[in-house]
Amino acid sequence: MDTTDSPRPARPTDPLADSxxxxxxxxxxxxxxxVVATTRRAMKTKKVGHAGTLDPMATGVLVTGINRGTKTLAHLVGLDKTYRATIRFGMTTTTEDAAGEETSRADASGLTRATIDELAGRFTGDIMQKPSSVSAIKIAGKRAHQRVREGEEVDIPARPVTISRLDVVSDVRVHDGYADVDVVVDCSSGTYIRALARDLGQAAGTGAHLGSLRRTAVGPFTIGEAITIDQLEADPAVTITIDEALARCYPRFDVSADQARALAQGKWLDPVGLTGVHAAVGPDGKTVALVKESGKRLATVFVARPSTL
Known part of the structure; x- marks a missing residue:
């Protein structure tokens, strides 16, 4: 039988190809x-979100989720961050960064690299940090910076954060009574770098504010793989699949095809001795779910590939 003109069956497509x-x-x-608004236009979808705000003066890594990728963001916001910042000693501002108005000035020309290194050591490790009053933290449903703009006095209690690295990576640049230094910070989610600059300035006795800020990493996602807005608009496409994203952020747990189907249906498996959240990856290399053991169950925390897709 001649099958030359017989239609070929449609090749299966990944329902998460655009996520x-x-x-x-x-x-x-x-x-x-x-950035989210621009990404929505470029990707032609309303389903865009981000995992962790950057202030307008800051640059660098902003993790955006596309389509079903938005549902993974809640599982990425707690990732550690890395920043490169310039701190200016000798001036405080209303916003604790260069965008604010000057509130005080002191001569910081006597500060040395050794002194600033010693101060940095005081703020390394598990510390209590008082967030900036102009942060995006919500107080009774309204962001702190909105309340400040409306003339309210905002006092946010200190909270625990971890600064695993605070390295001075430049010489002290002294000019006009100021002392500028560049630092690299590895920290837990929820750490405010402008608050860190403020606290270092208080410890130095000169005051300080954040001169510039660049986020160079969010967990495993680095500035080296980031694209610009212009590049996104020229070639709008997902650059990291949901499968890759979850497998990069969590330890891998290989499951059989039958187990993958069960997890896709939200079912639980027998425990195998896992500690913490793992990315369950099927034989096809697809990440079906995030899973965690609880009691006698290995249950889903998030189903990336539900059976209903």
């Missing part, structure tokens, strides 16, 4: 919301 992450190198002057 995943895009790592953006956020430019200075744009809000995180601005």
């Amino acid at each position: 995943g992450l895009v790592i953006i190198d956020k430019p200075q002057g744009l809000t995180s919301h601005d």
Whole structure:
């Protein structure tokens, strides 16, 4: 029988092919919301979100989720962050960064690298940090910075954060009574670098504010794989699949095809001795779910590939 003109069966497509992450190198002057709005237009979808705000003055890694990738963001916001920042000793501002108005000035020209290194050591490790009053933290449903703009006095209690690395990576640059230094910070989610600059300035007795800030990593996602807004608009596409994203952020747990189908249906498996959340990966290399053991169950924390897709 001649089958030359017989139609070929349609090749199966991945229902998550248009879902995943895009790592953006956020430019200075744009809000995180601005980046999300631009990404929505470029990707032609309303389902775009981000995992961790960057202030307009800051640049660097902004993790955006596309389509079903938005549902993974809640499982990425707790990732550690890395920043490179410039701290200016000798001036405090209303916003604790260079965008604010000057509130005090002191001569910081006598500060040395050794002194600043010693101060940095005081703020390394598990510490209590008082967030900036102009942060995005919500107080009774309204963000702190909104309350400040409306003339309210805002006092946010100190909270525990971890600064695993605070290295001074430049010489002290003294000019006009100021002392500028560059630092690299590895820290837990929820750490405010402007608050760190404020506290270092208080410890130095000169005051300080954040001169510039660039986020170079969010967990395993680095500035080296980030794309610019112009690059996104020229070639709008997911750059990291949901499968890759979850497998990079969590330890891998290989499951059989039958187990993958069960997890896709939200069913639980027998425990195998896992500690913490793992990415369950099927024989096809697809991450079906995030799983965690609880009692006598290995249950899903998040189903990436539900059977209903």
